[in-house]
Amino acid sequence: MRGNLFAVAVDLVVLTVRDDRLHVLLVRRGERPFESHWSLPGGFVQADEDLGDTAARELAAQTGSATGDAVSGHLEQLGGYAAPDRDPRGRVLSVGYLALLPEVPDPVGPLQAAFLPVEDVYGLAFDHDLILADGIERARAKLEYTTLAAAFCPAEFTVTDLRRVYEAVWRTEIDPRNFQRKVTSTPGFLVPTETRVTGGRGRPPQLFRRGPATTLHPPMLREPAAALS
Amino acid sequence: MRGNLFAVAVDLVVLTVRDDRLHVLLVRRGERPFESHWSLPGGFVQADEDLGDTAARELAAQTGSATGDAVSGHLEQLGGYAAPDRDPRGRVLSVGYLALLPEVPDPVGPLQAAFLPVEDVYGLAFDHDLILADGIERARAKLEYTTLAAAFCPAEFTVTDLRRVYEAVWRTEIDPRNFQRKVTSTPGFLVPTETRVTGGRGRPPQLFRRGPATTLHPPMLREPAAALS
DNA sequence: AAAATAGTGTCTGTCAGACATTATTAG
DNA sequence: CTAATAATGTCTGACAGACACTATTTT
Structure with missing residues (x-):
């Protein structure tokens, strides 16, 4: 089996409507690279997980699990992102997921996380600006x-x-x-x-x-x- | 950087219309696993490639490059597939791509490849039945x-x-x-x-x-x- | 002339955009 | 009663579905 090996992560575009404006959940990175930059929440796919499992797990972890349930919200895959230089640590493929949630308070926890209005968001870590743009466009299109x-x-x-x-x-x-x-x-x-x-x-x-x-x-x-x- | 390592492949759903029926390009596997089963054409992502590069390269290789050009045809990503047991050799994430081509003759080359009517296709290797179904549905939806x-x-x-x-x-x-x-x-x-x-x-x-x-x-x-x- | 295929025209019902009116509450 | 918000109603034009006719070629 030829081919290079990748770390595989899932990054979440978690959208909600607050104060009549579309907001996205961001976390401030506590480590390098992009330390102290805002980024999409996400994490690596673990041994026995499928991609959707990882996405649901991360979503529950980031929002206090009250939102990952079946009744509320929505979770779907956006696609894979694997530009060779997207992560300076090495070859990382990230699978973007889109989550739509009812209005919830900002998460409280060890890491700084908040919903920010999407029009104020620029300069995210990695290629997260691109993933975010794709997620917003997917949401806009799907409402139609x-x-x-x-x-x-x-x-x-x-x-x-x-x-x-x-x-x-x-x-x-x-x-x-x-x-x-x-x-x-x-x-x-x-x-x-x-x-x-x-x-x-x-x-x-x-x-x-x-x-x-x-x-x-x-x-x-x-x-x-x-x-x- | 925690997380397991994956091999990353690209699998192509190459569709065309021949004889007023939708056909998909399949290749017969020459090695294990699934030896002699039909499968979607594909290959592993190489060191400096982005996913789209791999998809275009594989498409050109499978169809004699006459079809991967910009004018003819269409190529877009379907999404990532990474069920833990989808490949018995180990952890492999596959990114599905959808290609739409004008009618072309069956490829000639070292490996057996042919366009088959999609309604006749079952029992592909790996999870390629699923990827194919997603590709067909994507094509149907996008025509709308x-x-x-x-x-x-x-x-x-x-x-x-x-x-x-x-x-x-x-x-x-x-x-x-x-x-x-x-x-x-x-x-x-x-x-x-x-x-x-x-x-x-x-x-x-x-x-x-x-x-x-x-x-x-x-x-x-x-x-x-x-x-x- | 006949057969075959390409292309245009008409009628009708559904539905979206624009806009006015009525309904039901709190103070 | 007035203000505020919710909900319904009417008119019109765009457009899709159904269907019939005209146009241009080969044999």
């Missing part, structure tokens, strides 16, 4: 043709909550009336709940849970179709 | 919202050629009239050429080249929208 936006919401949420997710991820404004029509008329996207909201200022909103639907057919498009001449 | 179908066509092709690609990949029938309207009205998808066709039986078709457009907006959907109640 899947029901994945609900992964950013807590178990029960309103149509307005969901719309704010789209607006934060796409950085656009969406007409609330058309949005409501679209998401409520897509079978299986939203399931109404009996829970009542109280204490708000205006008319209390209907609460929904995620439905079984996973794809949006037809999709919801970021750009309002092709501009004509 | 990109102009990638043209990568299956030669430099000059007719609308009918292009429609046959869609029909082969999706295993559906498409109305030629609606299809013609869709693809010719998408700006930048098809560029008419001056070349005339002669020798055919009916009215000679218009020939087109690929245009600069890469995305289809709005997309063309496999399933005719949601069935209503």
Whole structure:
């Protein structure tokens, strides 16, 4: 079996929506290389692990395990990154994973970790700027043709909550009336709940849970179709 | 740097349309494990290579290099596969790549290689059945919202050629009239050429080249929208 | 002329974008 | 009652699905 040997790591692009802006979880590196630089959280694949196992383990470790469960959130592979010089220590292949989480507090623990607004993030360690960009683009694209936006919401949420997710991820404004029509008329996207909201200022909103639907057919498009001449 | 070491390989899902059916390039293994089984073509990542370099090199090697060029065809990463037991020789991570090619003859060379219809393919070596399935699904999905179908066509092709690609990949029938309207009205998808066709039986078709457009907006959907109640 | 293939045209229903109105709460 | 937020309704244009006709070649 020819070929060089690689260390294999998993790096996580953990996205959430906080304060109507898309945030990504970063950790400050405590060791060289890139000591004290921000980086994506990640770790090496252990002996008996498949890639998804490593990703789930790291996600649980970084977020206190409350978020890696099946109901909340979403975890999917982005792809492999293996530029020959991406790690000065030697040949390291990193597999990027994308995680979408409801709003959670910044992790507390031995290493400094925080959610930062994605537009403020530059100069990450290694090639993490690239992995992050790929993760954001994947998330943006998937909101168009899947029901994945609900992964950013807590178990029960309103149509307005969901719309704010789209607006934060796409950085656009969406007409609330058309949005409501679209998401409520897509079978299986939203399931109404009996829970009542109280204490708000205006008319209390209907609460929904995620439905079984996973794809949006037809999709919801970021750009309002092709501009004509 | 903790973590186990992996050999890293690239495996190619090389698809083409031949005889109105989707085919995949397979090679018969000449050594253990899985000796004499069909497998996806691939090879190990060499010292100074990035993953895409390895994929392009292997593609050129398997298809006589006439197909790895920039104009023809398409090459993109599928993702990483690293189940702990996927290779009995030890820990091997494979990065799947998807290649779409115009119709080419079966390669000739030292090892037995051929394009086989994808519906006839089962029992590939390693986890190549899985990688192949992911590659096919990726290709099917991408025809919906990109102009990638043209990568299956030669430099000059007719609308009918292009429609046959869609029909082969999706295993559906498409109305030629609606299809013609869709693809010719998408700006930048098809560029008419001056070349005339002669020798055919009916009215000679218009020939087109690929245009600069890469995305289809709005997309063309496999399933005719949601069935209503 | 007949057969074969290429290409255009029309009708209709669905759906997204734009915009106005009604509903239900707290103070 | 007023302010605030939630939700529904209407009009219109773009576009896909269904289907019929015209155009241009070979034999």
